[in-house]
Amino acid sequence: MTYEKHQFHASPILIEEIAPGxxxxxxxxxxxxxxxxxxxxxxxxxxxxxxxxxxxxxxxxxxxxxxxxxxxxxxxxxxxxxxxxxxxxxxxxxISDREITLRLSGPAAVDALTTCCPRDVAAMAVGTAARTVFDSATVIVWRDGPAEFRMDVWRSFAPHVRALLAQVETEFHAGL
The missing domain is CATH 3.30.70.1520 (Heterotetrameric sarcosine oxidase)
Structure with a gap:
């Protein structure tokens, strides 16, 4: 299994896959x-x-x-x-093999999540988590800090979620 860490140029968001546990x-x-x-x-x-x-x-x-x-x-x-x-x-x-976990951090982490998530993640208190959806994928969003989140995604939906996040990251970068 490979683990990915992406940060393009001066992107306001860092997206990492966390090692499985x-x-x-x-x-x-x-x-x-x-x-x-x-x-x-x-x-x-x-x-x-x-x-x-x-x-x-x-x-x-x-x-x-x-x-x-x-x-x-x-x-x-x-x-x-x-x-x-x-x-x-x-x-x-x-259920260790069912899901992967992505870490989203940086000043645009909240904005990245809200592009495809109907839940008001900005209102989530640090130290809480919630089951929700990201576009059509059921996910669990963990708020670890003001600009630090984890998102658990079923492995079968991971390519779709990653593609959406890559698009969001491209749009953020274009807006810089």
Whole structure:
């Protein structure tokens, strides 16, 4: 697999593909959330869009009983979750190969995202994330800083999203 990093001339946006890691889809009933969180050593926020981090792992609440968890390869989260399955029944699926993550940063990162995203990403608080669409692709947008975002894209939609971002970057460069 190749990783790309693009910055053309004095472009106001940097687009990078982040190296893959462990990505898990978790479904657990709210009554069992705390037990599972303790076992994994990672808080599972209850507010949709909220994130929690510990030991290099990060959990994003996508719904009342749904989380996306990212962690370094080899993290022991699946084993820890399996150990408490009888007390906290859940579904934990490794979806690491399903998506890629792009990092968008720079003074035009918000503008680049809003070209094809109906969500008001400028209004997203730093430290939150949301499932939305970018043109026709379902994505998850993470706001890591005032001008720093991550966007999770299904691998099959990645060429389409990259092409749109390349067009946006070209237009930004032409406007300089």
């Amino acid at each position: 462990l990505r898990l889809s978790l479904r657990v009933k709210p009554a069992h959330r705390a037990t599972l969180a303790r076992a994994m050593g990672l808080d599972l926020p209850s507010r949709v869009g909220a994130r929690a981090a510990a030991h290099g792992a990060e959990a994003l609440c996508l719904g009342p009983d749904e989380w996306l968890i990212t962690a370094p390869e080899g993290a022991g989260l699946p084993k820890a979750a399996r150990a408490v399955y009888s007390d906290a029944p859940h579904s934990l699926v490794d």
